Amino acid sequence: MTALAVDNVWKYYGDYPALRGISFEVPRGACVALLGRNGAGKTTLLRILAGLSRPTRGSVRVLGMDCLSAGVRRATGVLGHGIGIYDELSAYENLRLFAALYGLERPHQAALEWLERTGLERVKDGLVREFSRGMRQRLAVARAFLHRPSLLLLDEPFTALDDRAIALLQGLLRESLASGATILMSTHQLREALELASHVALIVRGKLAHAGERTPEMLEDPGYLYRTYGES
Amino acid sequence: MRYFRQVWTIAAKDLRSELRTKEALNASLSFALVILLLFSFAFDPTAELTREISGGLLWLVFAFAGALLLNRSFARELENDCLDVLVTSPVPASALFLGKALANWLLLLGIEIVCLPVFGVFYNVDWARQPAWLALVLLLATWGLTVIGTMFSALTVNLRLRELMLPMLVYPMLIPCLMAAMQLTTALVAGQAPAGDQVAWLRMLVGFDIIFTALSVALVETVLIG
């Protein structure tokens, strides 16, 4: 069963192709680490998958639907560079807002449940502006998982997190995988990501240089993938 | 039904965070009052003369104050990349747009309601002689102003020089809307109910609102999703 089908995707910035004919499929329940250097096109690809940008050519289908459809958007959870929560709203108001936007049946309960899971129930009425960095990050993680997405798109998720937020995120990712969700995360070969990953995809200069299962060598030697597939 | 709930959720979110911080609201309101004051130096503020140009004076104040408010509308989503999260959520771009426009509309109407009595007191003008008609003109023209302003707020959100770009693009677009509002308001402050030409101006205002609301709703997804 295919969760994500990327078919010959090109993205042009003017005359410059940032993505050059990317095609791959991700089976349901897989966890893909999207690798590549800065500027290789990882973020561009993730933005297309998240429906923030349209491919110039080619198509992306998520769970058999067009990736810009409301159905896909409801099933997708996104965690990007920014935390995507509002500083001038309280923790509860933030989660309640996103619960409502994602059309959850009981937004109030969902918000409370996730505040508890992320250990923020004590400060639920505090404004996010007054939160510490770690608390904001945990709230951002809660915001991304709140609607129990079956496809998770994460852009460098571990880079800015503190240890507690990393533990929380890893726990949630494992739990999502166990319940059959599909994960795609861009990363700089961090151990945290590769340990979770069942597959890897390497992008070099806008092209897919390699896609396949993650092998033990990759975990042991961070340069392995780039040396083997990178400079072709 | 779900669509309108989404529009309201967005509008309520914007209103709540604006009323909590009052950043744009305070700036916009004090700017409006400053311009109201400055106009007293531009001409001899006798009651008759003021009444003759009241429409132009008031709508210039509202348009200037509105630009400050509208600048923040999409820009406030840039902090923490909230705009990306909103666009990836199941809320259609048009609902996002309408929600923001609705919030801006209510905020700007609030500013106008504060400005009107201040104008009346300072310039010794009895402005509320046609309250129902005046309210209608305020509602319609402010919607025209907000719909164009919110659209350009979305259009310029990712640009350098955003704050400079918005007024430069918005004011020429707003000329028909502002002109209708000025004509109607001047007549209403003088106590005349709309008749003849004024009805035609009112009709044009309605046409402007409908056409640009429809066009913005149709085009906003193109603006937000690259």
Place this chain on the structure above:
Amino acid sequence: MREKILYALGVAAALLLARNLYVMLVHLPDEAFQGAIFRIIFFHVPAAFTCFLAFFVALVASISYLKTGRMQWDSLAVSTTEVGLAFGAANLISGMIWARIIWGIWWTWDWRLTSMLVCWLLYAGYLVLRRAIEEPAQRARLSAVLSILSFTVVPFVFFSIKWFRTQHPQPVLYGEGKMDAAYRAMLYGNWVPLILLAILLVAVRMKQETRRLELDALRREAHTI
């Protein structure tokens, strides 16, 4: 091949213009009331026609860009807008010269002058917006939306300003119906070389724009690791 067509266009425009100038200055008599200066109408009015034709083509190109995503449409849109602005400026300036001589003032807030100025400013905003956007596809997309909005507001602008300004007495420009047949023929006849000139300018500008995109792409290519 394309170069040759462009040269031919230029030559045709120059020849036609020379012929028109000859007829205008030698054969056509001075206008009864305004005298020699009336001949400025043969440039003033066709310049306005050309300007709006260019803005219309820009609208079509903008819609086509949004439909297809092909950068050629964006190049056409920006080229026609720039050329439209040039002809709009020609219209405004020739009008001001004419006004100075006939009315004794450079500018009056007559509806035709005011509306033209507002349109000119609207489309000048289009160019300013473009300058503020780095990435070509984003620039094309946002400016296409602006072009559509601008074109929609133009009739509103003309309508409202005309309405507003005609409440005051205004100088009579010229009675379209009373115009002599020879004058009228020249009015439209002189539109032809101006259109040819506009097409030539658009073609040259489009070529520049295409080169610019290629350069931009090469620069991006060079900057990727």
